[in-house]
Amino acid sequence: MTPYETICRDLSSEDENHLELSAPPYTNEMDAYGKFSLTYRCLLRAQRLKQRKRSLTYAFYLGKLIETNEISTKEAKKLISDHYYQTSIRTYYIFETNPGLIESSQETTLTIIRRLTSNEYRSLTLEI
Numbered sequence: 001m002t003p004y005e006t007i008c009r010d011l012s013s014e015d016e017n018h019l020e021l022s023a024p025p026y027t028n029e030m031d032a033y034g035k036f037s038l039t040y041r042c043l044l045r046a047q048r049l050k051q052r053k054r055s056l057t058y059a060f061y062l063g064k065l066i067e068t069n070e071i072s073t074k075e076a077k078k079l080i081s082d083h084y085y086q087t088s089i090r091t092y093y094i095f096e097t098n099p100g101l102i103e104s105s106q107e108t109t110l111t112i113i114r115r116l117t118s119n120e121y122r123s124l125t126l127e128i
Contacts, residue, residue: 026039036070
């Protein structure tokens with residue numbers, strides 16, 4: 001199964017419970033750099049411990065911090081690897097309209113998201 005097909009299957013799964021996405025690891029009182037740094041550390045830890053859903057969740061929040069201009073693109077690129085930068089933004093846009101789908105996903109991983117071609121990624125964000 002291709003990465004695109006895997007993600008499409010997870011996005012189209014109908015979970016009766018309509019799960020909510022876990023809360024971000026940061027509080028609103030923290031400054032942008034603190035939020036970013038903490039979320040990135042949580043993402044790395046989740047990846048090392050092979051916690052798939054937590055990795056997706058932290059990547060989503062990291063992408064959200066970048067894309068909502070909580071931290072500048074230039075600053076973000078200095079602080080994290082290109083792999084996590086691109087994957088976090090992709091994760092954010094794929095799950096932007098329904099972040100709860102991360103909790104009900106069965107197979108999607110950051111590696112699968114990273115392996116999407118540009119056209120497949122664009123297709124996923126346009127379909128939503």
